[in-house]
Amino acid sequence: MTTRTLEWIIERALFLCAALSLLTTGGIIAVLAFETYEFLREVPVLDFLTGTEWTPLFSNQKFGVLPLVVGTMLVSSIAMVVALPMGLLSAIYLSEYSPSGFRRIVKPVLEILAGVPTVVYGYFALTFVTPLLQQIFPTLSGFNALSPGLVMGLMILPLVSSLSEDAMRAVPQGLREGSYALGATRMQTALKVVVPAAFSGITAAFILAVSRAIGETMIVAIAAGQQPRLTGNPFVPIETMTAYIVQVSLGDTPQGTIEYRTIFAVGMLLFVMTFGLNLFSTWLRERFREEYA
Amino acid sequence: MRKHADVIFEFVSLGALLVALAALAALVFDLVSDGGSRLSWQFLTNIASRNAENAGVYHALMGSIWVIALTGALALPAGVAAAIYLEEYGSRSRTARFIELNISNLAAVPSIIYGLLGLGLFVRLMAMGQSVMAGAATLALLALPVVIMSTREALRTVPNTIREGSYALGATKWQTIWNQVLPMALPGVLTGLILALSRAIGETAPLITIGALTYIPFAPDGIWSKFTVLPIQVFNWVSRPQPEFKANAAAGILVLMVLLLSMNAIAIVVRDRQQRRGRA
Numbered sequence: 373m374t375t376r377t378l379e380w381i382i383e384r385a386l387f388l389c390a391a392l393s394l395l396t397t398g399g400i401i402a403v404l405a406f407e408t409y410e411f412l413r414e415v416p417v418l419d420f421l422t423g424t425e426w427t428p429l430f431s432n433q434k435f436g437v438l439p440l441v442v443g444t445m446l447v448s449s450i451a452m453v454v455a456l457p458m459g460l461l462s463a464i465y466l467s468e469y470s471p472s473g474f475r476r477i478v479k480p481v482l483e484i485l486a487g488v489p490t491v492v493y494g495y496f497a498l499t500f501v502t503p504l505l506q507q508i509f510p511t512l513s514g515f516n517a518l519s520p521g522l523v524m525g526l527m528i529l530p531l532v533s534s535l536s537e538d539a540m541r542a543v544p545q546g547l548r549e550g551s552y553a554l555g556a557t558r559m560q561t562a563l564k565v566v567v568p569a570a571f572s573g574i575t576a577a578f579i580l581a582v583s584r585a586i587g588e589t590m591i592v593a594i595a596a597g598q599q600p601r602l603t604g605n606p607f608v609p610i611e612t613m614t615a616y617i618v619q620v621s622l623g624d625t626p627q628g629t630i631e632y633r634t635i636f637a638v639g640m641l642l643f644v645m646t647f648g649l650n651l652f653s654t655w656l657r658e659r660f661r662e663e664y665a
Numbered sequence: 666m667r668k669h670a671d672v673i674f675e676f677v678s679l680g681a682l683l684v685a686l687a688a689l690a691a692l693v694f695d696l697v698s699d700g701g702s703r704l705s706w707q708f709l710t711n712i713a714s715r716n717a718e719n720a721g722v723y724h725a726l727m728g729s730i731w732v733i734a735l736t737g738a739l740a741l742p743a744g745v746a747a748a749i750y751l752e753e754y755g756s757r758s759r760t761a762r763f764i765e766l767n768i769s770n771l772a773a774v775p776s777i778i779y780g781l782l783g784l785g786l787f788v789r790l791m792a793m794g795q796s797v798m799a800g801a802a803t804l805a806l807l808a809l810p811v812v813i814m815s816t817r818e819a820l821r822t823v824p825n826t827i828r829e830g831s832y833a834l835g836a837t838k839w840q841t842i843w844n845q846v847l848p849m850a851l852p853g854v855l856t857g858l859i860l861a862l863s864r865a866i867g868e869t870a871p872l873i874t875i876g877a878l879t880y881i882p883f884a885p886d887g888i889w890s891k892f893t894v895l896p897i898q899v900f901n902w903v904s905r906p907q908p909e910f911k912a913n914a915a916a917g918i919l920v921l922m923v924l925l926l927s928m929n930a931i932a933i934v935v936r937d938r939q940q941r942r943g944r945a
Binding site for chain 1: 667668670671674675677678679680681682684685686688689691692695696699742743744746747749750751754755761763764766767768769770771773774775776777778779780781782784785786789806809810813837838839863864866867868869870873874876896899900903904911914915918921922925929
């Protein structure tokens, strides 16, 4: 074999490994689409998307996914109320105020916070945060949306803060100096110059955070309960899309039954929602990169 | 007035940061106070038991080690090869750009979706069953985007003069990559791999989805063996109402965190050695 042939074979082999990522995406879509198609042959798509009762595991089966979607939205919104403002403020502090020594210590600690396994946060929500909240709100149920929502916000905070900080540090120093030269304080500079200049990067971080919250599984599987319920009340047990998939996976549901297919249909919905958000976030970041290139 | 607002704003921002750090401190304190007393040599060497006092994590710890070792063995070659292609060969082609976009999107797909892929593809279609192999293959797909992205970073730090020098001596492209570029990028590649694996070792949802059991009283004896892992054992204990099992869960988490932090420490040591060598 000549060297040239060998080089050609190696390049093709490397390309195949790179293409494995396309196969992964293709595989996800194929697996989800196949089982979802089988599911939708038995349940009309409109009943699935607009139904308000979700009882696939009871004898009186109803396949309205809205309670799971609303549960997911409820917990994610609580998480966002915590993660977005606190993450943004942390990022402003780290990027605009903090002495570099402080930054060098705090950033790795925030990375630890981001690296803690989610099952640990679930434990924290159930055994620490919920009892603490029950002292403030005596009506709070042992499983609820509030506690996992708050803890999920804590989990996502490092993601928001680190991506927003990257976006703000990419803002040219000249803009800040121009602002100071006009007599602005650091707060005015941060809020009226730096944040607007980094706006699309910060928005991209926020969207990625929402996507992460929607897909988060173990915190809600442990601390939010297993009762699909169409409610905006954060004090009662609910169930999210991800927690439902876990609940069915733990049981002994035979392949090929409609109960088994529900997890793929719910998974498909989850995939479409997060994939859309991720694409939007990537698009925003790309646009942002061009601004100061 | 403006000055006051500035100072207040600085403290509010700092406060947000400190609340996050305080929560981390509360988490650590809660874990140690709940589980610290359960930690013992017996806890590490005993297997799961109906009796909370006698229960240990040996089977789950071994399961985690098996799964992670195999995940690394699968993700490293595939991830490095993909990164080499994207960085050294095809970085300007349209296909490569598309693959890049796809990889960054895959990195943000929820891990439970990978679990559904593993269930449909590895467990059912390829009939691997609920084995260590199926779990590792699922986690390898999950870890791949991270391995690819960190390997590309590492390849980018190798100066172009090294490549040009190698070409000037008559080496082919692959000889240059294999003999010059990869050895120089190796510490960065390994750091990225360890960080990807330290994330994979804490993954619970995808392994529950492929059907890794929550109660399994033995350590795996091969890649086709059924298994459980530490986070799943923790989840199992958390889900029980008795407080003794909650203490076991906290102790299990402490074992998991020690494992995680030591992997991170290894990654930092490797990175430091690389930087020192870079300066010399």
